[in-house]
Amino acid sequence: MSIHASRPANNPLAVARGTDPDARPGGDPLADSRGTDHVARPGGDPLADARGTDTVARRSRFLGAVTLLVLCAFAVACARPAPPTGNAASEGRPAPGGTVAQDGIGATGTGAAATRNVVDDLGRSVHVVARPERIVSLAPSITEILFAIGAGPRVIATTSYCTFPPEAANTNKIGDTQKPDVERILALKPDLVLVSTASQLESISERLGALGVPVVVTAAKGVDGVLTSIERIGVATGDTDAATALTTTLRARIESVRATIAGRPAPKVFAIVGNEPLFTSGKGTFLDDLIRLAGGASITADETTEWPQYSAEAVIAKAPDVILVPLVTHGFAAQDSGVPKSIAATPAVRNGRIVKIDGDLLMRPGPRLVDGLEQLAKALHPEAYR
Amino acid sequence: MRPGYLTSGRLVTVLAVLVIVLAIACGVSLAFGSERVPVGDILAAMWARASGGTSPLSPEHSAIVFDVRLPRLALALVVGASLSVAGSAFQALLRNPLAEPYILGVSSGAALGAVLSAVVFAAAATGRTMSAFAGALVTIVVVYAIGEGREGAPTERLILAGVIVNAFLSSAIIFLMTLTSEAGLRGIYSWLIGDLSGSSDALWPIALVTLAGGTAIALCARSMNLLMLGERDARALGVATRRVKVVVYCAASMITAASVAVSGMIGFVGLVIPHAVRLVVGSDNRLVVPASALVGAAFLALGDTLSRTLFAPREIHIGVVTALIGAPVFVYLLRRSW
Known part of the structure; x- marks a missing residue:
């Protein structure tokens, strides 16, 4: 800290890095x-x-x-006890070689050594150089956001799960999101590390922060939260305009979906997150948010855990009109294991309304959530898109 | 423990009582779930099915009872029976009260097979059952090869071989799991701690394996009684010890492999049900083996009913229920008899 x-x-x-x-x-x-x-x-x-x-x-x-x-x-x-928000700049001490930075989003400095304070999703204020050139992303969603706002060429390292866009494959890989290789991150001398609470252990950001690496944390809740995260990341990387342009477009697309499906009855949706045993999405997940925005009514929206194991007979009793299967590319949930026989006696299966959408578009808190939203809205309300 | 002098009358009486208990457990399991389906209607629907009449149940309720609860009950019965029989067999064979179906590494072998199928081949659940069974079979052979090097090797050797293989395989599983994404692992995690909600496609093969293995163990029950005196004494009394050991080891391992392949590692049942049965009916294996099968089946059917209903419509892990309910019951039995 x-x-x-x-x-x-x-x-x-x-200094040490510069000289040695x-x-x-x-x-x-x-x-x-x-x-x-x-x-x-x-x-x-x-x-x-x-x-x-x-x-x-x-x-x-x-x-x-x-x-x-x-x-x-x-x-x-x-x-440690030095509060993260109480920093040199806000205490009025001039930073030699730079300017007196201001707190808050959008503050910029002059010259290469200038820093600003960036407020992240957790409300922490972090010193970041005006235009970070060595960015490390520790979450697939963040990688997508960075490339979407044009910061891609300055991303030097991502995780092994960062599969989109394809260019992300050309960056250094620092392990997966569970156990990022802290040594390698330090060796890459990043001037900005972006961490997501969606896939990141809190301890990693604290460790990196304690080692002097500027760490910005994203903790988006809901689709709206993702848009805010995109803007905050834009501020952190010095791509404020591109980020704002992106979120403006995304907001317009969300609004267009809303207008298209407005007034139509909401079909009951059951989302299968894991097949054996049956796992679904409860309250507060991106999936839950997307189903609502796409004009559907999740039959498990009242579940208080995010990913509850769910009873097949309860699914039958609630008679969903549509079954949503996010296709995940690793492991069991993958490879279209489809809908378990145990819930065959539902209107969705009888009428063949099984919707399969790339899970990355539904569960990764990045800009492609809106792609997922549009696909889902089309599947839930085909008549509205005719 | 009681001296338990076994007469055929006592055998029949005890088993008849347990069959009734099992039937009640099945009824309870079918009647209760997250949805309320009237018990009378279920009985009427069963009668209608048998006689070809019209069922009073709605299609949804009919699906809930016959397509969701019934296959799951069948799975619970088969798995409960096989784990308990395997547990009683291993406890007698290894002369070790801590022996349980997983002690010799069968479960780890099955788990490794399952994880391999998921991580390396990205197979769906059907592939998981197959590869888990294959993994278990390989482990059985390996453990036996290590543990039974020569004639008359002590059973401790077999236990040590099992423990070592277990440790090795567990590490291999953890290693493989670190290579995979968490999304793919949610299924594996639940499967590893035991799960009966999965597919019942493999029910018939598993039931057949269990029946064959259980019969083989039951036929060896008298020899197992003598083996419990010690291997030399048993040999002196005319038991073909090596053959009995091989048969019991293979049969118990096979039925464990079958149940782990389909339902993962459901703990507690295989360790405690045989002990509980012995505390109540005595330690004659001719009674302990079939009684364990019945009690294990009934216990798991009831445990699964609780796991489906306690927090409905959410489900809790069957392994949690079996230990939370089973441990106090076992403590009661233990204190009562000693």
Whole structure:
């Protein structure tokens, strides 16, 4: 946290990176931990003593290293309480080499070293350079958003799940969304890391933040929340105009769907998220939101868990008119395992109204949710689109 | 434990009582679910089905009872019976009260097969059953090869072989699962902790395997009684120990493999039902084996009914129900008899 708040020109990490880009990996542990020490305490120097000890007792290097590590841990722990929003800039301290940055979205600086504060979906205020050139995305949805707003060429790394657009395959891969390789992320020297709560463990963003990497978190709820996330990401990457243009188009398309289906009776929809056992979508998922926006009534919209395991007989009793099968490309739910026999006695199956849509369009909180919305609306209200 | 001197009269009486208990469990399982279907109508509909009359049930209710509840009940009965019989067989064979159907790695082999089919071949659920069964069979052979190196090897060797193979396979499963996306794993997770809601396509083959294996074990029951005295004593009393051990091991492993392949790892049943049965009827395997089958089937049918109804229309995992209900019942039985 203290790293967020440190002034970039003074940030020893930046200096260290600039002067010694090839920090010996796996080399002298003492040197490494000394580096960490610098990073952890840019201002004060409580570790000077420790370093002195080190020079005196060169023979007990190991002991010194351990001591340093412990002290570093202590220093980091002490530095923690600095609130993420209370940063150098808002306290009025000028940032040498830059401008006094302002809080809030859209603040820009002059010059390469200038930073601004970007507020993310969690309300955290994060220092980000004016135009990040080395962006790391840790979620498929974020990767899609970055490419959609034209920041794609500056994305240097994504996760192994980031399959869209195809260009995302050309970036470095830093593992999957569950266990991103923190070391590799650090080695890539990103100036912006984007994390989504949809697929990201909170601990990763805290770890990266503590290591001095600017981390912006997206936590979109509902389709509307995704549009806000897109705009926030645009601000973070310096593509505000492109992001706004994108969300304007997306809003118009959502509105067009709404106008087309307005006044039509809502068919009852049952979504199959997993087949054996039967899993569906409850309240508060993107799927749930999309079904509503597309003019459908989910029969499981009252379920309080997001992905409840659901009873086949309850499905039969609720008699859905349409069964929605998001096609997922990995594992069991994939490969069109279709509709289980146990719910064959429903109007949807009798009338052959099984709707299959690419699951990425329905469950990834990115711009293609609107594609999914349009496909779903067409499937739920074919007469309206005739 | 009781001395349990077994007469044919006692055998018949106990089994007759258990058959009645099982019939009640089946009735309860069919009658209750997340939807309310009148019990009288269900009985009338059954009668109508048998006699060709008109059913009082709506098509939806008819589908709920006969297409949803009935196949699931059948699966619960087969799985409950096979796990309990396998558990009683392993406890006698290994002379170890902690033995249960999964102790020798069969379940891990099945799980590895299932995960492989999902991760590597992206197969649907039908492929899952097949590959789980195949994985279990391979494991049975491997564990036996490791554990029974030479004539008269102690059963501890078999247990150790099972434990080691178990550990190895579990790690392989976790490794494979880290390679897959979470979307594909939701099904696997539920399957791993046990799930009866899946397809009943494989019901008949599984039932046949269970029947064959269960019969084989029941036929060995007398020899198993003698084996429990110790292998040397059993041999001295004229038991072909090696042959009995191989038959019981293979039969118990096969029926475990079949039930794991179709329903995943439902815990607790195979460990505790045989003990509970022994506490009540004595430890003569000629009675323990068939009684375990009946009690296990009834127990799992009731457990599944609870898992479907407690939080309806949501379902909870059957493994959770079996342990939450079964453990207190077992403690009661234990305290009563000792």
